Amino acid sequence: MQNNLSLFNTLSKKKELFKPLNPPFVGIYVCGPTVYSHAHLGHARPAITFDLLFRYLMHLGYKVRYVRNITDVGHLENETLGEGEDRIEKKARQEQIEPMEVVQKYVNTYHRNMDQLNTLSPSIEPRATGHIIEQIELIKTLIKSGYAYESNGSVYFDIMKYNQKYQYGKLSGRVLEELISNTRDIEGQDEKRNSYDFAVWKKASPEHLMRWPSPWSIGFPGWHLECSAMSIKYLGEEFDIHGGGMDLMFPHHECEIAQSTAALGKESVHYWMHNNMITINGQKMARSLGNFITLDQLFSGDNPALDKAYSPMTIRFFILQAHYRSTIDFSNEALQAAEKGFQKLMKAIDSLSKIKPSDHSTVDISKLKEKCYEALDDDLNSPVLLSHLFEGVRIVNSIIDGSEKTDASGLESLKELFNTFVFEILGLKDESAIKGDEKLTEELMKIIIDLRQAAKNNKDWHTSDKIRNELNKIGVKLKDKKDGADWEI
RNA sequence: GGUCGGUUAACCGAGUGGCUAGGUAGCGGUCUGCAAAACCGUUUACGGCGGUUCGAAUCCGCCACCGACCUCCA
Numbered sequence: 001m002q003n004n005l006s007l008f009n010t011l012s013k014k015k016e017l018f019k020p021l022n023p024p025f026v027g028i029y030v031c032g033p034t035v036y037s038h039a040h041l042g043h044a045r046p047a048i049t050f051d052l053l054f055r056y057l058m059h060l061g062y063k064v065r066y067v068r069n070i071t072d073v074g075h076l077e078n079e080t081l082g083e084g085e086d087r088i089e090k091k092a093r094q095e096q097i098e099p100m101e102v103v104q105k106y107v108n109t110y111h112r113n114m115d116q117l118n119t120l121s122p123s124i125e126p127r128a129t130g131h132i133i134e135q136i137e138l139i140k141t142l143i144k145s146g147y148a149y150e151s152n153g154s155v156y157f158d159i160m161k162y163n164q165k166y167q168y169g170k171l172s173g174r175v176l177e178e179l180i181s182n183t184r185d186i187e188g189q190d191e192k193r194n195s196y197d198f199a200v201w202k203k204a205s206p207e208h209l210m211r212w213p214s215p216w217s218i219g220f221p222g223w224h225l226e227c228s229a230m231s232i233k234y235l236g237e238e239f240d241i242h243g244g245g246m247d248l249m250f251p252h253h254e255c256e257i258a259q260s261t262a263a264l265g266k267e268s269v270h271y272w273m274h275n276n277m278i279t280i281n282g283q284k285m286a287r288s289l290g291n292f293i294t295l296d297q298l299f300s301g302d303n304p305a306l307d308k309a310y311s312p313m314t315i316r317f318f319i320l321q322a323h324y325r326s327t328i329d330f331s332n333e334a335l336q337a338a339e340k341g342f343q344k345l346m347k348a349i350d351s352l353s354k355i356k357p358s359d360h361s362t363v364d365i366s367k368l369k370e371k372c373y374e375a376l377d378d379d380l381n382s383p384v385l386l387s388h389l390f391e392g393v394r395i396v397n398s399i400i401d402g403s404e405k406t407d408a409s410g411l412e413s414l415k416e417l418f419n420t421f422v423f424e425i426l427g428l429k430d431e432s433a434i435k436g437d438e439k440l441t442e443e444l445m446k447i448i449i450d451l452r453q454a455a456k457n458n459k460d461w462h463t464s465d466k467i468r469n470e471l472n473k474i475g476v477k478l479k480d481k482k483d484g485a486d487w488e489i
Numbered sequence: 490g491g492u493c494g495g496u497u498a499a500c501c502g503a504g505u506g507g508c509u510a511g512g513u514a515g516c517g518g519u520c521u522g523c524a525a526a527a528c529c530g531u532u533u534a535c536g537g538c539g540g541u542u543c544g545a546a547u548c549c550g551c552c553a554c555c556g557a558c559c560u561c562c563a
Contacts, residue, residue, distance in 0.1 A: 013493095034563070071563090087563095156561075172558075173492060179559075192561075199561040222561070250492090250558055276494090277557070284557065321512070322502060327495080327556075334501045337513035344512080347526085383503050387511035394528085401520095401528050461522060468524080479526050486526085 003060050004377045007241070008325060010249065010272040011171055015379050020240050021270065026062045027239035028054065029231040029269075031248055032125070034071040035106035036087045039113045040292035041315070041330060042245075042278050042285045048316055048427075049275040049324040049380075050243050051119040055425050056376055067234050068122040069227060070110075072103040072129050073210055073220055089209045099209055103129075113295040116312040118427050124234050128226035132212045135221040135229045138263055139200050139214075147262035151191040153203030153217030159196045162258050168196075171257060171272060172250035198255050200225050224255035231268065232260065242269040246276050247284070278319075280305070280330045293330070307332040310339060313431050317342040320382040320426055341390075346430050347488070348393040349418045355399055357408040363395050365406075365413035372421050385421060392417055432489060449478070449485045 006015040020026045030050045033043055054066045074088030092099040114121075128135075139155055142148035148157050162168055163176050179196055203217035204210075211218050231239065244253065253272065260268040277284045285292050293303050301309030310318075318338035322328040368388060375385040396414065398404035406414065422428050448467060455463040468478045471487075479486045 031563090154561085159560090169492095174559080175492090178491065194560095196560050202561070223563070224561095245563090246494090246557065248563065251560060252563060255560090279556075282555065286563090288563080317512095318501090325494095326502080329501080331500075333499095333513080337501055339513090341512040381503080383512095384510065387503070390511055397527055403528065456522080459522075465523075472525095477525070480521070480524080481526085488526095 004373075005056070005060070006377060006379055007271055007273060008379045010274050011269075016271070018240075018271065020062065021238060024061060024063050026057050026064045026241070027235035028057075028064060028066045028241045028243065029227065029235055029239065030066070030068045030122075030242070031227060031244035031252070032068040032070050033106075033110055034074065034087065035103050035110060036074055036091045037106060037287060038294040038296060039106075039110045040285065040287065040294045041298060042292060043110070043113075044117055044295060044315060045278055045319055045324070045328075046243065046245050046275045047114055047119050048117060048319045050273075051427055052320070052324075052380055052382060052425070053241070053243070053273075054120060054122075055427055056380065059420070059425055065124065065235065066120075066122045067124045067126065067231065069230055070103075070107055070125060070127045071223075071226065072100075072107075072127050073223075073226070074099070086208065086210060092209065100129075109296070116295070116299065117316050118312065118429055120427070126230045126234065128221065128230075129210075131226060131230050131233065132221060134233055135225045136201075136214050138225060138229045138232070138259070139216075139221075141263045142200065142259065145262065148200055149193065150216050151193075153219065154191055154199055155201035155216055156192050156197040157200050157222075157255070157258060157262075158193060159198075159258070160194050162262055166258070166261055168258055169250075169254060171254050174250060174254070198222060198224060198251065200259065224252055224259060227252075227256050228259045228263070228268075232264070237264050238266065238268055238270070240269075241271045241273060243273040243275070246274040247286075249274055275324045276327045278330055279327050282329065285330065305332075307336075310335050311431050313428055314339040314342055316426075316428060317345075320428075321386060323379075323381060323383055325379075342428070343432075345389065345393055345422065345428075346432065348396045349422065350430070351400060352396060352411075352415055352418070355396070355406070355411055357411045358405040359407060360405060361407045361410040362405045363399075363410060365392075365395075365410055365417060368392060368395075369413070369417055372417070376425070382426065385426070389418070389421060445476075445487055449487065452478075453484070 003018060005018040007018050008014070009016045028050065030046060033039060050066070054064055057064045072088065074086035088099045088102050091102045095102065139148060142157065143150065143155065146158070147162055148155050159168055159176065168176050169179065176196070180194070199222040201214060201216055201219055201221060203219040208220070210220055212220060231242070242253070257269070279285060280291050283289065283291060293305055295315070297303040297306065298310050298315060299312060314335060318335055319328065321338060321341070368391060371388045372385055375381045375388060378384070392414065395404060399406055448471070452464045452467040455467070471478055475489055477488050
């Protein structure tokens with residue numbers, strides 16, 4: 001198996017040629033959502049980014065195991081005001097239901113939204129609460145090797161000890177000494193030897209609803225631990241790619257590296273990939289900031305920030321039009337531009353079926369195809385890929401226009417090009433499927449167009465315009481061509 | 490304050506030491522009874538100031554502005 005794929009590795013801060021550990025197998029782990037409310041636009045970014053990676057690797061012939069977790073232990077939320085409360089539990093209290101009901105509800109909507117965005121299901125979607133045993137075992141290993149210690153029923157990871165042998169902070173470019181010197185004193189952390197130590201097991205307070213028995217206390221696992229435990233379980237001690245949002249780099253992924261490395265005695269992840277954030281008015285879109293737009297709202301238009309509804313494929317196209325490591329700023333203008341561009345692409349692909357091949361060709365599709373692969377190989381450069389595909393759109397339209405020609409094999413190559421890159425790899429799909437009885441609609445439209453043509457032949461513009469206007473009112477667009485009219489819904 | 494990243498035309502967004510993506514919008518043209526679509530052409534660019542270079546928006550330095558992250562609590 002061969003590939004020219006380069007990926008930007010956050011660890012080295014460079015693009016590196018992707019070499020899988022055990023070809024043809026590839027293991028990917030991506031941090032999924034914490035399910036305590038509806039998925040928003042920000043959640044679509046990593047889902048689509050890593051869906052693209054998943055699809056492309058499969059296209060290259062790899063057997064990919066794509067693991068994306070669901071965090072269903074809520075983890076504390078405290079900010080400044082007093083006692084922290086688990087986010088899922090907080091929601092459960094507000095809605096007077098079991099924490100697991102909260103989880104179920106939002107897992108369901110997350111899955112539905114991800115389906116709408118046409119992302120493929122991960123190979124495995126493990127949940128933190130389903131892997132308490134694995135996490136406890138991992139904690140035992142850490143304690144045994146001296147990298148974690150118990151304190152008052154909780155267990156903490158010993159950063160200082162780890163830093164003696166390994167380098168804490170290498171992913172996010174942080175230096176432990178500097179971190180410590182910057183630390184403010186926070187109350188209630190006397191259980192820890194060092195302020196940067198993080199919990200791998202936390203003793204539950206009496207009112208805490210989500211709790212499991214362990215050798216140390218009735219409690220719950222620390223947030224960072226689940227990803228280490230589950231990636232080891234499903235992908236092995238060493239695996240190829242770990243992905244997630246840039247906001248998770250520190251401390252989450254840094255802690256994950258520390259835990260896994262301490263427990264295994266070696267680096268677990270070969271390539272770290274981080275997608276950038278979606279911003280709104282220049283600021284990160286996040287649940288905690290309250291400036292988010294949920295995917296359901298985007299699809300329905302039901303949010304004051306939205307001029308109109310945007311289809312799932314418009315959102316997907318919008319996200320793919322930017323490189324995954326750049327921020328994308330949300331705006332109605334940008335979404336509407338994406339919508340039009342996407343429709344233009346779909347229309348061109350649709351009209352491929354109308355092309356009649358000539359005996360010779362004036363266009364070179366193989367070169368275009370090569371460029372498309374180059375774009376993807378360059379750290380999944382989907383915006384450049386799209387620009388090449390729009391060159392393909394221009395070619396298609398020019399052929400229909402008569403200014404370019406293609407032979408039968410060129411036409412086949414064009415069809416294959418769009419099929420491969422637009423549908424298979426970018427994961428876009430045509431949403432404008434005709435509703436109802438397709439064949440009947442086809443025939444009815446033919447009758448209407450014939451009638452209108454008869455009126456036009458009589459220069460009865462009043463009738464022909466009326467037909468066109470009335471059709472337009474019910475969403476059918478007529479387009480007059482040299483050789484008769486075309487229509488679309 | 491620390492670390493990292495960004496600043497590209499009306500908007501969104503690529504990219505490279507010289508050959509100046511792409512989408513959307515605008516303008517002009519072709520086509521057309523008109524319209525729409527499509528095609529062709531086209532207008533505002535690379536935050537500021539210096540430096541390196543035959544040549545920089547692309548490399549270096551300084552400045553300005555913006556953003557992300559800065560512990561158990563995404």
